[in-house]
Amino acid sequence: MPIKVAYQATIEYMQILDEQGVLDADLARDTLTDDQVVMLYEHMSMCRRLDEIAFKLQRSGRLGTYPQNMGQEAIASVALAARKQDWMVPCYRENAALFLHGLPPEKILQHWMGDERGNQIPDGLNMLPMSIPIGTHMLHAAGIGWAAKLRGIDQVAFTFFGDGSTSEGDFHEACNFAGVMEAPVVFFCQNNGWAISTPRKKQTRAETFAQKGLAYGLKVRQVDGNDIFAIYKAAQEAIVDAKAGKPTLIETLTYRLGDHTTADDARRYRDSDELDAAKKKDPLIRVRKYLESKDLWSADLEDAMVERNKVKVDDIVARATNIEAPKTSDIFDAMFATTPPELARQRDTMHTHSLGQFPQQETLSNPTPHPAHA
Ligand SMILES: Cc1ncc(C[n+]2csc(CCOP(=O)(O)OP(=O)(O)O)c2C)c(N)n1
Ligand SMILES: [Mg+2]
Known part of the structure; x- marks a missing residue:
């Protein structure tokens, strides 16, 4: 009796805006408008500035620990694809998406300053506080998605986590639960190559993180995680699928350009050549190149934006700090x-x-x- 193929799969990889700022116009159709790209560029630049200032606040003793998001700002696109009613269930490296979904940025600083008010999500905003235990929140996302389905509410739960988190049991339970319950959940695995000092090759022997979702019957795909167009398109399509009872796992290939947190020194375990190569794939640089190629950006506009972002970030820091000190209780x-x-x-x-x-x-x-x- 011949041996039959029991299962076969392929994993798609999608890139729309490459490292040089060149766009694949066919794939980009019906995705981001020029205005949205300009807005995203300014927003991502603001997040980068906030990262730099948070780092300085930590070094000057005004903030506890801080995980820089630098290099992973393209995840902001998810928030443009998401509807207001959709849920964000985050880890700690997707500030850019949270702010666009409506989280006041000072909340993130307050959180890392040890102020519990930073974890109080404003009423009407469908978002959970950041999860520092890696993985536990993916289960919450699966539950939120299932609850929406049971209640007949059109809501999708987006959850974000790193490559390292996929080694946690919670990841597998959440994917399995969402798959079996046909819950409207979208899993975003931000594969930045490292889990603190554990490199990707020691995290798993699987060739992709996306394929882990196949075992749970999820739709899976891999996208360039530094590409605002690819992330947007993947999120858009995942919403349609989620509403039809098909959860998706999206692996975004990205890189953290900073240390794991301010308590880390990545030079002790990471090759400088690797970092230099990653800097060439920076999500901000390619968006700027793209905008310049369309005459939508210039050095003057850049200068003006830098000044605006300085003011915005100063205001955020002031809102986080110029308030009554939190009580120790x-x-x-x-x-x-x-x-x-x-x-x-x-x-x-x-x-x-x-x-x-x-x-x-x-x-x-x-x-x-x-x-x-x-
Ligand atoms: C349950 C749990 N175990 C261990 C830790 C300690 N820890 C903090 S971050 C981290 C690595 C996370 O790596 P990854 O999921 O790839 O996310 P990244 O930091 O790279 O964005 C670990 C092990 C934790 N926060 N929670
Ligand atoms: Mg990681």
């Missing part, structure tokens, strides 16, 4: 609707000489007794 109050007794005890004794001491020993006037001693 926020770390307790932001967690539960009703604070459990054990946490209440820690909150009430946090300013005593020894954290967790029984209040009686510290003669606090209004102690919350430990449940075991109540």
Whole structure:
């Protein structure tokens, strides 16, 4: 009996705007308008500036840790494809998409300054706070998508995560759940080649990250992650599929031009040649080249934009910092609707000489007794 082929698949790779700023006009049809490209260029440049300033804030002791997004700003396009009702379920390297979907940028700075107000998403904005545990949020996205389907609401959940996160069980559970439930979810794997110091080749033996989605019955594709057109088109198509009960996993090939976070020094594990090669694929440079080739941009416009972005970022920093300082008790109050007794005890004794001491020993006037001693 002949051996039959049980399954066969191919993974498409899409690039529309190449490194030289040359556009594939056929593929670009019905995607971004000139105005949108100009707006995206200015927005991505603003995000790059914000990254530089956040780095300086950290170095001058005004911000805790910060993961620079530098090099991955093209992900902003997803927010142009998404509708207002769609959900963003983020990790920590897609600021550019979150801001365009409506997140006030100062929220991100507040988060990294340790201010819980940074995690309070404004009412009416369909977005979850950034997830620092890598992977846990993908499950939330699967749940949000399923909930929308059960309730008959036209909403798609977009979730973002890195190449390293695909080694977490949560990724597999989320993909499986979305696939089985035919939930309107779009998984964006931002493959930037590194998970802190773990290179892509030690992360997986699979030739693409996209193919991991095949096992769960997802639509899968790979796109140039530094190409605003390819990301936009892939997101647009994924929305149509998601609404028809077909979730998609999109692998974006990108690169983080900075360190993993301000607590990292990538020079210790990353080749400078690799970084130099990646800089040539910078998403901002190619958009500028493209706009210049269409006479939509010039040195004068660039100078004016740089000045505008300085003012915008200064305003963002001012909004994050020129406010009443957060209370130290926020770390307790932001967690539960009703604070459990054990946490209440820690909150009430946090300013005593020894954290967790029984209040009686510290003669606090209004102690919350430990449940075991109540
Ligand atoms: C559950 C969990 N395990 C470990 C960590 C520590 N950690 C922070 S970032 C990171 C690597 C993430 O790599 P990747 O998913 O590729 O995202 P990238 O930082 O490259 O954008 C790790 C292991 C974490 N945050 N959460
Ligand atoms: Mg990575």
